[in-house]
Amino acid sequence: MSKRTEDFTVEPTERIQKTLARCGLGSRRQIEAAIKLGQIQINRQAVQLGQKLQVGDKITWKNRGWVVESEAVQPRVLMYHKPLGQVTTRKDEKGRPTVFDALPSLKGQKWLNIGRLDINTTGLLLFTTDGDFANHMMHPSANIDREYACRVFGEVTEETLERLLAGVELEDGVARFSDIQPAGDEERGANKWFHVAIMEGKNREVRRLWESQNVQVNRLKRVRYGGVFLPKGLRQGKHRELNQKELDILFKDTHYEPQAATLVVRTLKKGRR
Known part of the structure:
Protein backbone atom coordinates (compact mmCIF):
# COMPACT_ATOMS: atom_id res chain seq x y z
CA MET A 1 0.00 0.00 0.00
CA SER A 2 1.57 3.25 -1.11
CA LYS A 3 1.76 6.31 1.11
CA ARG A 4 -0.44 9.22 0.21
CA THR A 5 1.18 12.65 0.05
CA GLU A 6 -1.08 15.55 1.02
CA ASP A 7 -0.53 19.19 0.11
CA PHE A 8 -0.23 21.54 3.05
CA THR A 9 0.30 25.24 3.69
CA VAL A 10 2.76 26.52 6.27
CA GLU A 11 0.90 29.03 8.40
CA PRO A 12 2.73 32.22 9.44
CA THR A 13 3.97 32.85 12.98
CA GLU A 14 4.82 36.18 14.60
CA ARG A 15 5.79 37.61 17.99
CA ILE A 16 2.69 38.53 19.99
CA GLN A 17 3.65 42.15 20.64
CA LYS A 18 4.19 42.77 16.93
CA THR A 19 0.83 41.24 15.93
CA LEU A 20 -1.20 43.05 18.59
CA ALA A 21 0.47 46.39 17.87
CA ARG A 22 -0.03 46.03 14.10
CA CYS A 23 -3.71 45.19 14.66
CA GLY A 24 -4.18 48.37 16.70
CA LEU A 25 -4.65 46.89 20.18
CA GLY A 26 -1.95 49.11 21.68
CA SER A 27 1.61 50.28 21.21
CA ARG A 28 4.42 47.75 21.42
CA ARG A 29 5.58 49.37 24.64
CA GLN A 30 2.11 49.05 26.20
CA ILE A 31 1.80 45.42 25.13
CA GLU A 32 5.26 44.49 26.36
CA ALA A 33 4.50 46.10 29.74
CA ALA A 34 1.24 44.12 29.99
CA ILE A 35 3.09 40.89 29.19
CA LYS A 36 5.66 41.55 31.92
CA LEU A 37 2.83 42.13 34.39
CA GLY A 38 1.20 38.82 33.41
CA GLN A 39 -1.94 40.52 32.08
CA ILE A 40 -2.02 38.77 28.68
CA GLN A 41 -2.71 35.07 28.21
CA ILE A 42 -2.57 32.71 25.26
CA ASN A 43 -4.80 29.66 25.51
CA ARG A 44 -5.22 30.44 29.24
CA GLN A 45 -1.47 30.37 29.82
CA ALA A 46 0.71 33.35 30.79
CA VAL A 47 2.57 34.84 27.83
CA GLN A 48 6.35 35.11 27.64
CA LEU A 49 7.88 38.22 26.05
CA GLY A 50 8.68 37.40 22.43
CA GLN A 51 6.41 34.35 22.36
CA LYS A 52 5.13 33.59 18.87
CA LEU A 53 1.49 33.38 17.92
CA GLN A 54 0.02 30.73 15.66
CA VAL A 55 -3.30 30.45 13.84
CA GLY A 56 -6.00 29.31 16.25
CA ASP A 57 -4.41 30.74 19.41
CA LYS A 58 -6.87 32.46 21.75
CA ILE A 59 -5.72 35.64 23.47
CA THR A 60 -7.24 37.24 26.56
CA TRP A 61 -6.42 40.71 27.87
CA LYS A 62 -8.43 43.35 29.73
CA ASN A 63 -11.43 40.98 29.97
CA ARG A 64 -11.55 40.76 26.19
CA GLY A 65 -10.76 37.85 23.90
CA TRP A 66 -9.42 37.39 20.39
CA VAL A 67 -8.62 34.48 18.11
CA VAL A 68 -5.59 34.49 15.79
CA GLU A 69 -6.32 34.01 12.10
CA SER A 70 -4.32 34.10 8.88
CA GLU A 71 -5.19 36.64 6.24
CA ALA A 72 -3.67 37.72 2.95
CA VAL A 73 -3.01 41.45 3.38
CA GLN A 74 -1.30 43.44 0.64
CA PRO A 75 0.32 46.77 1.38
CA ARG A 76 -1.89 49.73 0.56
CA THR A 254 10.78 47.34 -7.43
CA HIS A 255 11.36 43.57 -7.06
CA TYR A 256 9.18 43.39 -3.98
CA GLU A 257 7.21 40.29 -2.98
CA PRO A 258 4.37 40.98 -0.53
CA GLN A 259 3.85 38.47 2.24
CA ALA A 260 1.55 35.65 1.16
CA ALA A 261 -0.29 35.88 4.50
CA THR A 262 -0.02 37.59 7.84
CA LEU A 263 -1.56 37.11 11.27
CA VAL A 264 -4.60 39.09 12.38
CA VAL A 265 -6.78 38.92 15.52
CA ARG A 266 -10.58 38.72 15.52
CA THR A 267 -12.74 39.48 18.52
CA LEU A 268 -14.05 36.36 20.28
CA LYS A 269 -17.57 36.10 21.61
CA LYS A 270 -17.69 35.44 25.35
CA GLY A 271 -19.03 31.91 24.95
CA ARG A 272 -16.02 30.84 22.83
CA ARG A 273 -13.22 31.97 25.18
Missing part, protein backbone atom coordinates in the same frame (compact mmCIF):
# COMPACT_ATOMS: atom_id res chain seq x y z
CA VAL A 77 -0.09 52.56 -1.23
CA LEU A 78 -1.28 56.15 -1.45
CA MET A 79 0.05 58.95 -3.64
CA TYR A 80 -0.22 62.51 -2.33
CA HIS A 81 0.50 65.85 -4.01
CA LYS A 82 2.31 67.83 -1.31
CA PRO A 83 1.91 71.62 -1.37
CA LEU A 84 4.34 74.19 -0.02
CA GLY A 85 4.37 74.79 3.72
CA GLN A 86 3.67 71.25 4.95
CA VAL A 87 6.23 69.20 6.88
CA THR A 88 6.70 65.44 6.54
CA THR A 89 6.09 64.48 10.15
CA ARG A 90 3.10 63.34 12.22
CA LYS A 91 3.35 66.17 14.75
CA ASP A 92 5.27 69.39 14.47
CA GLU A 93 6.53 71.16 17.60
CA LYS A 94 6.14 74.51 15.83
CA GLY A 95 2.49 73.84 15.01
CA ARG A 96 3.00 73.80 11.25
CA PRO A 97 0.62 71.76 9.06
CA THR A 98 1.82 68.24 8.29
CA VAL A 99 1.26 65.97 5.32
CA PHE A 100 -0.60 63.53 7.58
CA ASP A 101 -3.33 66.10 8.28
CA ALA A 102 -4.71 65.61 4.76
CA LEU A 103 -4.62 61.79 4.60
CA PRO A 104 -7.66 59.52 5.00
CA SER A 105 -8.02 57.86 8.40
CA LEU A 106 -7.38 54.13 8.84
CA LYS A 107 -8.83 51.64 11.31
CA GLY A 108 -6.24 49.43 12.97
CA GLN A 109 -3.45 50.68 10.68
CA LYS A 110 -1.53 53.85 10.00
CA TRP A 111 0.02 55.52 6.98
CA LEU A 112 3.82 55.42 6.79
CA ASN A 113 5.65 57.89 4.56
CA ILE A 114 8.02 56.50 1.94
CA GLY A 115 10.78 59.11 2.01
CA ARG A 116 10.34 62.77 2.81
CA LEU A 117 10.03 66.18 1.17
CA ASP A 118 11.18 69.36 2.92
CA ILE A 119 8.78 72.17 3.70
CA ASN A 120 9.71 74.13 0.55
CA THR A 121 9.44 71.18 -1.86
CA THR A 122 6.19 70.17 -3.55
CA GLY A 123 5.14 67.11 -5.48
CA LEU A 124 4.79 63.38 -5.11
CA LEU A 125 4.84 61.70 -1.71
CA LEU A 126 4.05 58.01 -1.31
CA PHE A 127 2.52 56.43 1.80
CA THR A 128 1.95 52.79 2.66
CA THR A 129 0.42 50.71 5.45
CA ASP A 130 3.33 48.24 5.37
CA GLY A 131 6.59 49.05 7.16
CA ASP A 132 8.51 46.32 5.33
CA PHE A 133 7.51 47.78 1.96
CA ALA A 134 8.39 51.31 3.09
CA ASN A 135 11.86 50.18 4.15
CA HIS A 136 12.32 48.32 0.88
CA MET A 137 11.43 51.40 -1.18
CA MET A 138 13.83 53.65 0.74
CA HIS A 139 16.81 51.30 1.03
CA PRO A 140 19.71 52.19 -1.32
CA SER A 141 20.11 48.54 -2.37
CA ALA A 142 16.70 48.69 -4.11
CA ASN A 143 18.15 51.20 -6.65
CA ILE A 144 14.91 53.15 -6.93
CA ASP A 145 15.38 56.60 -8.44
CA ARG A 146 13.45 59.80 -7.77
CA GLU A 147 12.85 62.47 -10.40
CA TYR A 148 12.48 66.18 -9.70
CA ALA A 149 11.58 69.22 -11.77
CA CYS A 150 13.70 72.13 -10.59
CA ARG A 151 14.04 75.75 -11.58
CA VAL A 152 17.53 77.03 -10.85
CA PHE A 153 19.15 80.46 -10.84
CA GLY A 154 22.76 80.84 -11.84
CA GLU A 155 25.22 79.93 -14.55
CA VAL A 156 24.87 76.31 -15.67
CA THR A 157 27.49 75.15 -18.18
CA GLU A 158 28.18 71.75 -19.71
CA GLU A 159 31.05 71.43 -17.23
CA THR A 160 28.60 72.09 -14.38
CA LEU A 161 26.34 69.26 -15.54
CA GLU A 162 29.29 66.91 -16.02
CA ARG A 163 30.45 67.50 -12.43
CA LEU A 164 26.95 66.91 -11.07
CA LEU A 165 26.73 63.61 -12.97
CA ALA A 166 30.24 62.50 -12.02
CA GLY A 167 29.79 63.15 -8.30
CA VAL A 168 30.29 65.98 -5.84
CA GLU A 169 31.70 65.73 -2.32
CA LEU A 170 29.09 66.98 0.16
CA GLU A 171 29.35 67.11 3.95
CA ASP A 172 27.78 63.65 4.26
CA GLY A 173 29.61 61.97 1.38
CA VAL A 174 29.72 61.90 -2.41
CA ALA A 175 26.41 62.58 -4.18
CA ARG A 176 25.44 62.77 -7.85
CA PHE A 177 22.54 63.04 -10.21
CA SER A 178 21.95 59.86 -12.22
CA ASP A 179 20.38 61.94 -15.02
CA ILE A 180 19.93 65.61 -15.93
CA GLN A 181 17.70 66.86 -18.74
CA PRO A 182 16.89 70.48 -19.71
CA ALA A 183 13.15 71.13 -19.45
CA GLY A 184 11.03 73.91 -20.92
CA ASP A 185 11.99 77.29 -22.30
CA GLU A 186 14.44 79.50 -20.49
CA GLU A 187 12.86 82.22 -18.38
CA ARG A 188 14.03 85.78 -18.03
CA GLY A 189 17.44 86.28 -16.54
CA ALA A 190 19.39 83.25 -15.41
CA ASN A 191 16.46 80.99 -14.47
CA LYS A 192 16.47 77.56 -16.12
CA TRP A 193 14.36 74.41 -15.71
CA PHE A 194 15.84 70.92 -15.44
CA HIS A 195 14.58 67.45 -14.69
CA VAL A 196 17.05 65.57 -12.49
CA ALA A 197 17.08 62.05 -11.04
CA ILE A 198 18.80 60.78 -7.91
CA MET A 199 19.14 57.28 -6.48
CA GLU A 200 19.10 58.24 -2.80
CA GLY A 201 16.98 60.45 -0.60
CA LYS A 202 19.45 62.31 1.58
CA ASN A 203 18.28 65.46 3.32
CA ARG A 204 17.97 68.35 0.79
CA GLU A 205 20.20 66.42 -1.61
CA VAL A 206 18.94 68.03 -4.83
CA ARG A 207 19.30 71.55 -3.45
CA ARG A 208 22.74 70.86 -1.96
CA LEU A 209 24.05 69.40 -5.21
CA TRP A 210 23.10 72.53 -7.16
CA GLU A 211 24.37 74.80 -4.38
CA SER A 212 27.76 73.06 -4.57
CA GLN A 213 28.04 74.61 -8.05
CA ASN A 214 26.95 78.09 -6.88
CA VAL A 215 23.51 77.55 -8.40
CA GLN A 216 20.38 78.30 -6.37
CA VAL A 217 17.19 76.21 -6.56
CA ASN A 218 14.10 78.42 -6.36
CA ARG A 219 11.43 75.87 -7.35
CA LEU A 220 11.55 72.14 -6.63
CA LYS A 221 8.89 69.52 -7.30
CA ARG A 222 9.14 65.74 -7.16
CA VAL A 223 7.36 64.26 -10.18
CA ARG A 224 8.28 60.56 -9.94
CA TYR A 225 9.27 57.95 -7.36
CA GLY A 226 10.44 54.80 -9.09
CA GLY A 227 7.70 53.83 -11.52
CA VAL A 228 5.04 56.01 -9.86
CA PHE A 229 4.44 59.34 -11.62
CA LEU A 230 2.59 62.31 -10.15
CA PRO A 231 -0.69 62.42 -12.13
CA LYS A 232 -1.38 65.69 -13.90
CA GLY A 233 -4.94 65.70 -12.59
CA LEU A 234 -3.96 65.25 -8.93
CA ARG A 235 -4.16 68.73 -7.42
CA GLN A 236 -2.00 69.94 -4.53
CA GLY A 237 -3.26 68.71 -1.18
CA LYS A 238 -5.14 65.80 -2.77
CA HIS A 239 -4.42 62.08 -2.64
CA ARG A 240 -5.29 58.90 -4.53
CA GLU A 241 -4.79 55.25 -3.60
CA LEU A 242 -3.11 52.94 -6.11
CA ASN A 243 -5.40 50.27 -7.56
CA GLN A 244 -4.50 46.58 -7.78
CA LYS A 245 -3.11 46.83 -11.31
CA GLU A 246 -0.87 49.74 -10.32
CA LEU A 247 0.26 47.88 -7.19
CA ASP A 248 1.19 44.79 -9.22
CA ILE A 249 3.31 46.91 -11.57
CA LEU A 250 4.94 48.73 -8.66
CA PHE A 251 5.85 45.50 -6.84
CA LYS A 252 7.25 44.01 -10.04
CA ASP A 253 9.29 47.11 -10.93
